[in-house]
Amino acid sequence: MRVLGVDPGLTRCGVGVVEGTPGRPCTLVAVGVIRTDPDAPLPDRLLRLDTKLTEYIARFAPDAVAVERVFSQHNVASVIGTAQASGVAILAGARADVAVHTYTPSEVKAAITGSGTADKKQMTSMVTRLLRLEVAPKPADAADALALAICHVWRGGTQARIAAARTRVEEKGTRT
Amino acid sequence: MRVLGVDPGLTRCGVGVVEGTPGRPCTLVAVGVIRTDPDAPLPDRLLRLDTKLTEYIARFAPDAVAVERVFSQHNVASVIGTAQASGVAILAGARADVAVHTYTPSEVKAAITGSGTADKKQMTSMVTRLLRLEVAPKPADAADALALAICHVWRGGTQARIAAARTRVEEKGTRT
Incomplete structure (x- = not known):
């Protein structure tokens, strides 16, 4: 299963x-950061x-x-831009x-480190180790995107197995 | 000049x-409302x-x-969805x-009624009169979209004339 993780942001x-399985x-x-010019008009930034x-x-x-799912608890000054960027990312997938899935930061942290309150450093360290990289991916936005993708491989896989098991049970139920 | 006004929202x-000139x-x-099912997955709603x-x-x-420009002062519960919808609308134009322009609600109110604090009823009444309609456009989202479009015809026109006048002055400056 191949997953593209996106840590939405307007500037980065x-x-x-x-x-993985x-x-x-x-x-x-692959890993990278898409940057848009903070001085450029909003339509140009969203188009890029x-x-x-x-x-x-x-x-x-x-x-x-x-x-990553955007919350109104995020930094109020940047939440609108982050939400617009996330809308564009979700739409690009659709x-x-x-298939597009959204995860809260604590769901991603829990999947990667076992703790929903892990800090940036711990997250980057785990992503580096889980992908067996020699150096940590930079900047933080890139590491977060990789964490989201790993989270989905693991959680999505589990959810797919649960769904498949449910289908089998239901089919069995229908047959009896 | 023909303008499409968009009052962004995820449900309506x-x-x-x-x-106009x-x-x-x-x-x-034309006027209408695009509705998406609140129970449908977010990617499907943004795609629609x-x-x-x-x-x-x-x-x-x-x-x-x-x-319409989205502010974090908007209803906190719906601001993320509204921002995502506005991102999709701005991107669709781009x-x-x-050309895509954004206006704050008070800019639109001031353009249509002369007061930045006009209420819904006054806005709908003015939109109905300005477009010489026999009945008010419904629902409120449709009237707001028309108000945005009228606001741009008037303000955009003025801005275009100012820009053209500036260019003429600059060209004159270059020639001397």
Whole structure:
């Protein structure tokens, strides 16, 4: 399973692609940051974000896109821009007919470190170790995007197995 | 000048197209509301919004798109969804290579009624009169979208004249 993780942001949007199966170490496919000029008009910034994300999806053909869920508890000054960027990221996945899932920061932290309150340093350290990288991915937005992708490989895989098990039980129920 | 006004929202997104020139009464071209199912997954909702807005732009070929600017002072519970919808609306205009402008609610109110603190009833009444309609446009989201479009025809026109005058002055400056 190949997953594109997106840490949405208007000035810096982290993107990371990993490949893996639940419970096993994932492999790094690609990582980067899409930047847009804070002085550019908003339509140009959103268009650049959309173009770059669409390129990532076309190039790496992920099976799913995992986007960080935006909360109103986020930094009030930047929450609108972050929400607009997340809307563009979710739409880019949907337009390419790729399944899109959103995860809260604490869901991602819990999946990667076992603790929903892990700090940045711990997260980056775990992402580096889980992907068996020699140096930590930088900047923080890139590491966060990889964490989202790993989270989805593991959680998505579990959810898929639960769904499949449910289907089997229901089919059995129908047959008896 | 033909303008598409968009009052962004995830459950109800108002859209209105008007045609006019600054200082003269505008003409209604089209008005409607794009609705998405609150129980549907977010990617499906944003995709529907994008598809419908893109259809509106292709069908009515506006010279500009005017979108209401989202503030963090908005209803905190719905601000994220509204911001995501506004991001999709701004992107739809940018992708179609149409100029996109954003206006605050008080800018729109001031343009339509002369007061930045006008209430809903006064706004709807003025939109109905300015477009010489026999009945008020409904629901409120549709009237708000028309108000945004009228605001842009008037303000955008003024700004274009100022920009043109500036260019003339600068060209004159270069020549001397």
